[in-house]
Amino acid sequence: MAGDTHGRTGNVEDGQPPERAPKKGVAARENVSANVLVPIGALLLGMLLAALDQTIVSTALPTIVSDLGGMDHLSWVVTAYLLASTAATPLWGKLGDQYGRKRLFQIAIVIFLIGSALCGMAQSMSELIAFRALQGVGGGGLMVLSMAIVGDLVPPRERGRYQGLFGAVFGATSVLGPLLGGLFTEHLSWRWVFYVNLPVGVVALAVIAAALHIPHRAAKHVIDYLGTFLIASVATCLVLVASLGGTTWSWGSPQIVGLAVLGVVLAVVFVAVERRAAEPVLPLKLFRIRTFTLSAVISFIVGFAMFGAMTYLPTFLQVVQGVSPTMSGVHMLPMVLGMLLASTASGQIVSRTGRWKVFPVAGTGVTALGLLLLHQLDEHSSTAEMSTFFFVFGLGLGLVMQVLVLIVQNAVSYEDLGVATSGATFFRSIGASFGVAIFGTIFAGRLGEKLTDAFRGAQLPPGVSVDALEADPRGIAELPEALRPAALSAYASSITDVFLYAAPVALLGFVLAWFLKEDRLRGSVTAPDLTETLASNPVERSSYDEVCRALSVLGTREGRREIYRTITERAGYDLLPAASWLLLRMKKYGWAEPGVLAERSSVPLTVILEAARQVEERRLAVREGIDLVLTDRGRAIAERLAQAREDSLADLLGNWWTSDRPTDLTQLVKELNEELCGSERERPRNGAAGRAVGGGG
CATH class of the missing domain: 1.20.1250.20 (MFS general substrate transporter like domains)
Incomplete structure (x- = not known):
């Protein structure tokens, strides 16, 4: 991690992790x-x-x-x-x-x-x-x-x-x-x-x-504008025929027949306009x-x-x-x-x-x-x-x-x-x-x-x-x-x-x-x-x-648990879903503090402590003071988990996720991939504020 500094240090005054460039789609929300x-x-x-x-x-x-x-x-x-x-x-x-x-x-x-x-x-x-x-x-x-x-x-x-x-x-x-x-x-x-x-x-x-x-x-x-006006006019003509025919005017009256004919003509024009719009x-x-x-x-x-x-x-x-x-x-x-x-x-x-x-x-x-x-x-x-x-x-x-x-x-x-x-x-x-x-x-x-x-x-x-x-x-x-x-x-x-x-x-x-x-x-x-x-x-x-x-269902606790269970299986590891989540947080921010994380996230403390115990026992992370940081093996596993998570999100999109997929869809998957690590409120704010961050997780 020391080799990944390159000036990307945190803000020591407020304990924020390093700033990232704003992303399309969530850009400009800083205002x-x-x-x-x-x-x-x-x-x-x-x-x-x-x-x-x-x-x-x-x-x-x-x-x-x-x-x-x-x-x-x-x-x-x-x-x-x-x-x-x-x-x-x-x-x-x-x-x-x-x-x-x-x-x-x-x-x-x-x-x-x-x-x-x-x-x-x-x-x-x-x-x-x-x-x-x-x-x-x-x-x-x-x-x-x-x-x-x-x-x-x-x-x-x-x-x-x-x-x-x-x-x-x-x-x-x-x-x-x-x-x-x-x-x-x-x-x-x-x-x-x-x-x-x-x-x-x-x-x-x-x-x-x-x-x-x-x-x-x-x-x-x-x-x-023309298409909007025409479809509204067609609907109005036909509703007028339905509401006035047989009451205000008889069904065969010139007014009702005229409205019906006008509605049909406008419908034909609407079809012609929409083909060229x-x-x-x-x-x-x-x-x-x-x-x-x-x-x-x-x-x-x-x-x-x-x-x-x-x-x-x-x-x-x-x-x-x-x-x-x-x-x-x-x-x-x-x-x-x-x-x-x-x-x-x-x-x-x-x-x-x-x-x-x-x-x-x-x-x-x-x-x-x-x-x-x-x-x-x-x-x-x-x-x-x-x-x-x-x-x-x-x-x-x-x-x-x-x-x-x-x-x-x-x-x-x-x-x-x-x-x-x-x-x-x-x-x-x-x-x-x-x-x-x-x-x-x-x-x-x-x-x-x-x-x-x-x-x-x-x-x-x-x-x-x-x-x-x-x-x-x-x-x-x-x-x-x-x-x-x-x-x-x-x-x-x-x-x-x-x-x-x-x-x-x-x-x-x-x-x-x-x-x-x-x-x-x-x-x-x-x-x-x-x-x-x-x-x-x-x-x-x-x-x-x-x-x-x-896809916002993934933001719920149940949705996040399910996506992490899926990606853990996909990556081929026998880890708790919360352990995978913890590894990916450490990959994104460079460290994790289980106690503070429990206060700021919706994940219960007992779940976080169990996950922390598992990653420590398997030497995927080690303690530096009260912080957990990734080992080399943990970082390699986190990389595979990150790729599995992005692949799982893409799978959810079914045949929308084609080779010629639009840029905004690709960007959305990347944003959700990042956001699944935690919301802004859950970001680490103290303990290792000046430490370098590894990877974008």
Whole structure:
């Protein structure tokens, strides 16, 4: 080791080991505050706003409709937000790369807050729909940029831990959203569903301005503005056809036919544009991969069923069952819990077993069964019956949601990993828009017919008409006692008929799932987090970010133990996993102090002492004072272990690790190889500060 000094001495003043040149990917983090918890907290607040707005509105919708009118346009309160956030997501991601994510994140918060304030002040349904679209533009930015900034703040090994927090926010808002929406609506006003964003957003904005310091590394993109505009326009045209056809205009009217033709023409133009785009928003070559195409269609169906049901079930509960807005949120919990339990369990099982095909098959089948069960509900259904049916439906969605993202990531090349992930979630988002719109069209059409049939020949009180009852369900309370059951029955059957019409769509997904080819799962493909599973708008991450997220499981104690067990076997040594880890630390830093190491790392003292005893007994390291340093034999073994570790990381990447692999993937493996020796907090800080360091480990 003495011969390896060459000026690479440590900083004697602070006891730091020798400084190393910054590396690409983790470069420039020296400007970032060591304590990332405050900025991470602000990012979580931003994510909370966007995630909450996907679920908090559902239980407030019946009251909003009663106040502003326009039951036939109820779906657009949800659809406007979904379409706008979906269209904006890829733009926020690439603009953040080019112009700096901090600035763009602040702009996204401001747009979201302006949209929220205007939604709260809306005086008509058309105003609310327009302001929800503005809110959606900001929400798309909050979603994509908050997760991207995590990658700027923390190294790959730590990234999974923090991204797990964002997934937890999604899980929490799925449960809390309907409850909070009901509470605000019942005890304050439905307008507070939107106003609540303002104080939270202002706090996030202030903390981001003061505490978030990330280097601006401009990455040039050829942004596909035209492709983004065209795909958003195609989706809007088709959703307008689905929501306005048969209600506002007849199916054969010039308006509906014109919208349908326009949608088809724009779709043809979109295909032509994407073939020539340098960085297409949705690369058409992905559709040549059968697994991606089938997964995209099934994702569409899952979004269709999930958001369609979540939008109209609160109306069933509040109008037909007569429960309060708050209690309607409570009644929705079995569905959400079924979804969370099944999605978490299926993802973990697939990651551990490598077998995944059973989940999309079972998930789509159970979803279809759930829709048929929901069709059985009526005004006399008990709470236990509703809870059971809601849980079954949620279970079906959960079984398939995580796995769809996972199998898409497994099927594509490294260069397409990022766009394939966002593509799979994009189709779920478009499916959600269609689901809400089509459910709304069927509901509005059936309700008008059934109310007319129910009151044909009946004498209605002055001021109460079929049209009035259709627009505002509160009119049911003004009906004579004898007429109320007929009105409730009309509302109940109109909503539950929607689920019957949706069941064949889910069955189509069940049939398609059988055609998925179960390829062997890459070692690096692990269960996606809940941001990729529950988010209504697409997740936009680069291929590099997705591999970082997948491999970040190695940063956990269990992951590190497993990788060191593997590399020890691979190198052909009979050593404890912790002993291999200790040898590689000594190779990297030149020494190790077991006592201090136990204080600063997550490895228990007993494990470290046992490892230290083994390397000393085998003369792989010797004591110099309280420090352990490598012998010549120990250094040779550490070299072989280091190579085995890098080979093991490469193996996890499967056929992404080809001879023409991109530079950033090679760099990532090197970074993770280094980081597996320990985080910055675990670096030795005293005892042998001026000693030379051998090797880069």
